[in-house]
Amino acid sequence: MRVTSMVAGLALVLAACGGEKPADGAMTSDGAAPAATETPAATTTGATHDIDMTFENNEYKFVPAEFSAKPGDVLRFHNKLGGPHNVHFWADSIPAGAEAAISIDREMSPLVSELLTTEGEVVTVTLAGTAPTGAYHFTCDPHVAMGMHGVLTVAQ
């Protein structure tokens, strides 16, 4: 009798263990589903792009000067060398409606960042999830005449 009940008990334990595995699997796929549904909502946690503002080969430049990002992405402009530098998006050289979708953490005026005077400083530009696709032209004000220009292409 005892042996029988022990076997029965073992069977129950095994059944319980066996039962947990599909449950875990179900939880994993449940976990993946909310992550997927979070993506459209989490528009401010997109990819991060790092751009240097620097002085190389006798030229003031953004590196890279041309790059692509998606709505919801974050651009970090680093004052690397040759500053002061800043980031200035031109209202007439960005897609219609883009101004409202650009937020600059160290904003001096709409679409224009403060001047970064200390090496290592960063200005962060966040593209809203509603950012329209197209070309976003920007410059650095102190070095605009020296060709410090850049183009961000926003694409889905």
Ligand SMILES: [Cu+2]
């Ligand atoms: Cu500059």
